[in-house]
Amino acid sequence: MDMHSGTFNPQDFAWQGLTLTPAAAVHIRELVAKQPGMIGVRLGVKQTGCAGFGYVLDSVSEPDKDDLLFEHDGAKLFVPLQAMPFIDGTEVDFVREGLNQIxxxxxxxxxxxCGCGESFGV
Incomplete structure (x- = not known):
């Protein structure tokens, strides 16, 4: 059997993308309105926690060259291309749980x- 190895290149894939619920879009627009210069939110992943990966949210004033843009009702969600294999197809929501909004x-x-909800594995 002839086998060869190659390099994974995220640019070689057709991505499903990410979606924002109306509540998430409203919250992102509210964040942008409160911070001068902010144009959206970046969602990435990092190695952390007991299950392997965690989500990271940052404010964006200027997109990175490898960011993909997902927009819903004027809310901009930027995702680094390298994060797409881990979060492609994700729906982002904004909910109230007791006194917390997350x-x-x-x-x-x-x-x-993981049981605490802070990390995930793929």
């Missing part, structure tokens, strides 16, 4: 999540 990520690629 972003929730419905990620079809997450095969296991």
């Amino acid at each position: 972003f929730k990520f419905h990620n079809p690629k997450a095969q296991n999540e």
Whole structure:
């Protein structure tokens, strides 16, 4: 059997993309309105926690050259191309849980999540 190895290049894939719920879009627009120079939010991943990866949200004043843009009702969500294999197809929501309001990520690629909800594995 002839096998060869190659380099994974995220640019070689057709991505499903990410979606924002109306509540997430409203919250992102509110954040942008409160911070001069901010144009949107960046969603990335980092290695952390007991399940492997965690979500990272940052404000964006200027997109990075490898950012993909997902927009809903004027709310801009930027995602680094390198994060797409881990979060492609994710729905971003903004919910109230008791006294807390938080972003929730419905990620079809997450095969296991830790009990505290801080990290996920793919």
